[in-house]
Amino acid sequence: MSRIQLLDEHTANQIAAGEVVERPVSIVKELVENSIDAESRNIEVEIMDGGIRYIRVTDDGSGMDRSDAENCLLRHATSKIRSADDLHSLVSLGFRGEALPSIAAVAKFSVTTRVVDNEIGTYVRVEGGQLQDLREAGCAVGTTVTVEELFYNVPARLKFLKTPSSEGSHINDALCKLALAYPEVSFRLIHNGRLVLSTPGNADLKETISHIYGHKVLPELLPIEYRDEERGIAIEGYLSKPTLLKGSRHWQSYIINRRVISNRSIAKALDNAYHSLLPKSGYPLAVLRLTVPAETVDVNVHPQKSEVKFSDEQLIFRAVYKAVGQSLSITPSGGAQQLATSLDSVISDRVRSDVGEMGRTNVFPSLFQRPDYAPRNPSFLPTLQENKAAFNTGELRAALQQQDEMIFTGERAAAEPEPEPKESTHEGREAFSEERIFDNANEALALYPLGQIDDCYIIATDTKSMYLIDQHAAHERILYDKLCSHAERIPAQQLLMPVYADLSEREIDIISRESALFIELGFSIEAMGPSVVRISEVPGDLGVDEVELMLREILGAFLSYHQPTAAELRHHALQIASCRGAIKAGLRLNMRQMQALLDELCLTSRPYACPHGRPCMLRFTPEQIDKLFKRT
Structure with missing residues (x-):
């Protein structure tokens, strides 16, 4: 008797399902991506017990007619591609044709769907890969898929699932990242009868971020926008200032051609761009949406499609590094206590260079050997607004020299009255030397x-x-x-x-x-x-x-x-x-x-x-x- 046997279709389907359906979040991700491919604008997901007992995904997309509803449960049946050549120019999230038959093989599965041209819809029910019911049904335009008793026929897989709260958290995270990739789509997540996620679907990425992470993150966000026309790379999204950190990469989302992925090279580029701004244990919030030529990225790496390969990974690394670096340099990061601000908007490069030539950037080492050093007299400080127009290079140089003589040699007459701020010859110097750290009221500190x-x-x-x-x-x-x-x-x-x-x-x-x-x-x-x-x-x-x-x-x-x-x-x-x-x-x-x-x-x-x-x-x-x- 031959030792090599051909597995029956039911066993083969259950083995193949293990590649696609790892846990409830895998099902939700596949179903929601199908809804997005169907051009849905409103997607509602309802789960019970973390998706282990019940999952329902309802959308208002294009739907399916009766023949498509039957064929969608056949393995490797898909509307996304026609040949292997189409893999080089994918615009859809799904393309394998494995998700629905894999889910139906390990759960009690049903789909209700209708296209806009039909007055009546179609209902299909499958249990453990076996067709149980196929009939007409009344329903709205779009598709509703329900998955019940996941892994009921594969108890060995069921025991490896985490607690319902843990599985529900994974589903919430997956929907959040999809919402960031598609801010024009409204997402709703209901867990055990309680609404836990709702996004506006108004195509405003910043508002979507606020609905996901809370309105308090908005003041901490920095926009990122980068274009490399020659290589066809574009990067947009938002980064957080170093004041907003998490202990893990939980708040970091990488999106390639509107596909949510995980990639070590992008994560490393982000870390390197922040370099000295972050403590070793902190990670900033980041939503990076990259657009690259479709032929330069391979999404056919893993059945779950969360990993991709780039034809030139170093090119992507450098683009992300440069984009993040530019975003951080445009707007001051704010720091752990939001104390920092930029001088560039007020002081010209010429004035800064003149001050540097006079040795002001090297004061600290010399002061350690100067016993006559005294702190600046606070009464010399004009207000910031009064000094914005006072930056004349020649006057500044003279003011610096004159005040250095008064402060460091003690020659200022004790009886000399303090000048009024508007008449002070030291306006330029004090504006430069004190306009360095600002509190929230924009006052010099x-x-x-x-x-x-x-x-x-x-x-x-x-x-x-x-x-x-x-x-x-x-x-x-x-x-x-x-x-x-x-x-x-x-x-x-x-x-x-x-x-x-x-x-x-x-x-x-x-x-x-x-x-x-x-x-x-x-x-x-x-x-x-x-x-x-x-x-x-x-x-x-x-x-x-x-x-x-x-x-x-x-x-x-x-x-x-x-x-x-x-x-x-x-x-x-x-x-x-x-x-x-x-x-x-x-x-x-x-x-x-x-x-x-x-x-x-x-x-x-x-x-x-x-x-x-x-x-x-x-x-x-x-x-x-x-x-x-x-x-x-």
Whole structure:
């Protein structure tokens, strides 16, 4: 007797169903995608016990006539494609023709449907893959599919399902992502008789996001819009500021040609674009809707169609990275306490460069050696609105020099009356130096130190709120911004004794191939043999004992699964250099040094976080302090 036997159709159908129907959410996803392909504008999903006991999907789409209602239950019967060539230009979500027969093979399945041209509809009922009923029925235009007692005939699969609440949560998540992909479609989810999801279906993506994640997320959203006409790539959607984080990627949705997918390369590009803005344990909200040429993406990878392959994955990675980076640079991120704002809308590049040439960006190191340093007199501060028109380059330079003499040499006459803000010759300087951090009222915030805790944290105030500042993270941010201000090569230092490092042949090949980039990063490296290199120059403030470690970390980025860009490597190198050169926890500072640190921190682009994403400062408002003392 032959050992190889042909399985009967019923057994084969149950095995095939396991590829498509993994759990209730698989059924809901397949049925809702069919409704979307039928051009539905209103889709309602009702489930009971997480979809294990009952699922109903009702739409107002094109529906089916009697013959289509019969044929839809045949395996590999589909209206979406005609040949394999159609897979290269798919515009529909479904195309395999496996969903309905697979569902019908492991549950009690029924469909009621009608097309607009027919006065009467069709009802079909199938149990365990066997046809039970086929007749005419009265119904509205569209389709209603019900699935009852999932896996009733496959108890081994049933016992692997999670709790009803867990299965229901997966269904809710899947519908949310489909709603983000199709904001013009209204979705409703009813679980155990309770409405848990409702979207407007008005094609407004931002409003759809608010219905899914709540209205409180709206002020935290940044729009993203990117076009690459040459390669046919377009990216749109929304990102959250670093103030809105989750502990997982639960709030991140990636949509390719209106198909919800999961993709490691896109997730990695998103993480890299945020780089220093986020702590290591946080993930921003992101809704990325990508449009790419259909022939460059393969959706026929897995029966559940949640994974795709790109013909050029690096192209997609770079596009997402650039799009997210542009979106984050246009609007200030706000930070952990929404303290940051951009100076670019008020101060011209020419004024900023003039100030930089005069050494204002390098005040902090020199102030540590100046015993006569005193904080700026708050009475010098004109209002922001009064100073917006005061940026004349020559007047600003003179004002800076004059006020430096008064503040640092103490030559200001004690009896001299304070000038009125509108008549002050220091308007330009104070507008620049104090327009750095804004609260929600758009008022300039100047921080003044009160003391130090554990030789690590600085207590400061703006006379309205209290702040805790991590001195190491703050100085790290200051140094990082100063290093970033060097448009060309990172400042380097010559080593008295070169450092020799043993590297692999592949690592040496990378150094040889990218020699210009390593020079830009502050390294001077020569190959001294098949596995040894000599390092004679390294980025400034980098300790000799950390040279090899930093080099290996940069090489590790090259050896990762994606090819790092020059900007990524530069950022990585600056992170390490600024961290090594910053003052450490445990260093006691006097009041002058603390004031200098705060002044320089407030002048940075993102004073709320260090380059690694850790917070630099925490804000405590009077209301928060009142709660701590139970005064409210």
